[in-house]
Amino acid sequence: MAIPTYDNLFNPVIEALKKLGGSGSVSEIEEKVAVLLKLTDEEVNEIHRGNRSKLSYRLAWSRNYLKRYGILENSSRGVWALTPLGTKTGKVDKDEVNKAVKLLDQALVKGKKDGKKVIDDEEPGLWQEEMLEQLLKLSPAAFERLCQRILRESGFVQVEVTGRSGDGGIDGRGIIKIAGLLSFYIIFQCKRYTGSVSAQQIRDFRGAMVGRADKGLVITTGTFTRDARQEATRDGAPHIDLIEGEELVEKMKELQLGLKIKMEESVEVDKDWFKAF
Structure with missing residues (x-):
């Protein structure tokens, strides 16, 4: 349809x-x-x-x-x-x-x-599309370094980019600490392209995870097929977290990376406040 x-x-x-x-x-x-x-x-x-x-x-x-x-x-x-x-x-x-x-x-x-200040909802997706275009202009190595920065800003420590080919698709590793008590070793993969990540690519990445990490993370500027999402959360297999393009740029907005966010000041007189006098 x-x-x-x-x-x-x-x-x-x-x-x-x-x-x-x-x-x-x-x-x-x-x-x-x-x-x-x-x-x-x-x-x-x-x-x-x-x-x-x-x-x-x-x-x-x-x-x-x-x-x-x-x-x-x-x-x-x-x-x-x-x-x-x-x-x-x-x-x-x-x-x-x-x-x-x-x-x-x-x-x-x-x-x-009339010269009044009115809140206008900008066309949805404009800045997101522009951000994705900028990400796609990065070299694969630059995109890996950007992902490294995002993970660090998100609380990961000891984040390293391996950048080695023939390593099962692993682009880097890091550690995330939960409440300062529990540590999980993470390996991640960065995919800077416009296509969709397939279920087979998720399976290949999981195979590279075995014995190396507690969790896996795949970050892409593209999307994931439905089968890929199902494969990532398949019962009986190590869970793999997925971050696609739209989620990636929203995370960058949250972390204020690569964006200039303009905040408009709104001032309103509190008439009730003066009743106390």
Whole structure:
């Protein structure tokens, strides 16, 4: 089937979040929507432009509209959740959502003409796409060093980039300490490309893990196929954590790496405060 338009994804997004317990990451929502719609790997990975899939692009717009409609909210850590209204909502009418958002846009334009400060939701995915383009311009060695920096900023210690070929795909290693008491040895692999990481590549990486580490981590600017995700969490096999392109740039935003984040000051007079005098 063809990937649904952004407004035909409104209800699948809501249903996906409900099945996820009311909240989920971008990748969790995308995976659950793909399952609900019975999309094939080829359909899920169909490219919209650059390094972004058509499904990912349209889901970003869908989440944006549902947020502005009051159904969804999102945190700075990239987690999307149903609002109290969203939790009570069964299904939404796409025409009503589009109409409500259109009215918000009209108010936004009017507010700008009147010189009022109005919060504007920028087109979803613009800075993410630009960031991914910059990552793809890095050499493989530079991307490995960037991943090393990200892991260090995230609390890993003794992070080393091996950079050796013929080492089972291992690009580096490090240690993560939990509560200052428990240490886990991690090996990681960095894949700087636009394609999707396959299940076979995950199996090969796991084979290289044996006897070397407690955990494995694969970081890519691309995506992972559905089979790759299932392989990473297969029962009876060492678990491998996966970070795809969208999650990677969100993590960089959280760590304020490679981004200039502008914060606008908002000042409002507290009229009730003066009643005490």
